[in-house]
Amino acid sequence: MKTEGTTPEEVIANCPPERQEAMRKLRKTILDNLPAGFSEGIGYGMIGYAVPHSLYPAGYHCNPKLPLPFMSFASQKNFIAFYHMGIYADPELLDWFRTEYAKVSKTKLDMGKSCVRFKKPDQIPFELIGQLVSKVKPEDWIHTYEKNYNSKSK
Template sequence: MQSKAKTPEQYIAELPEERKEVISKLRKTILDNIPEGFQETMNYGMLGYVVPHSKYPDGYHCDPKLPLPFINLASQKNHIGFYHSGIYSDPKLLDWFTNEWPKHVSTKLDMGKSCIRFKNPKKIPFELMGELVTKMTVDEWISTYESVIKN
């Protein structure tokens, strides 16, 4: 479900009531923990946390006019999606996260390549998600991205 919202605030305002609080809390978790240099924006109709062109002029290889994406957050039809590109491209980070998950949540991890799906908003491990956000700096993300894309 892509939103036409132009700002994160507009995106949240357009959400169903039952999703506003949890998306706002996840957004705050990201903003409170994301390393310096990433920028919040609307990206692909979702909340996006990107490497701006001022830091990485090449942009995203699929569309260089777009900044390099890192994290996206979206209210989907049947879940809340937390998309973390670092998990997809860094096996050590993925291993860390999958090993930490059961220490924080009793439910099974529902995850695709980069998407962590939260079907029950009451079972979101905000502390773990905040820690995940801290695990990769802008420079580390650019280096990881380039090592995957340029190989």
């Protein structure tokens, strides 16, 4: 489910009213903790954060015209989704996140490979999300991305 909008503010304004406050708070949490160098934008109908071409000219291998994606979030049909490619590509970071999530949440972790799903906006562990966001700098993500992408393309 894509949320319409060309700016983060428009995307949030077009979310269901009961999710808008959580979406604003999630964006603020990300921006307050985002390491310097990432850029915010809209991609695939979601608010996203990427390594811009100025830091990584090669761009995203699927479409080099796009910056290297890293993290995004969206209001989906039945939940708010938070996508973090670092927890997909780095087993140590994933283990840390799972361990810390269990310490701060009363709900079971609902996640796919890079997607954490929050069915109830009031159950989003914003402080933990902030800690996760702060752990990976653009240069760290470039290194992890290239290591994983190059090993798969061989």
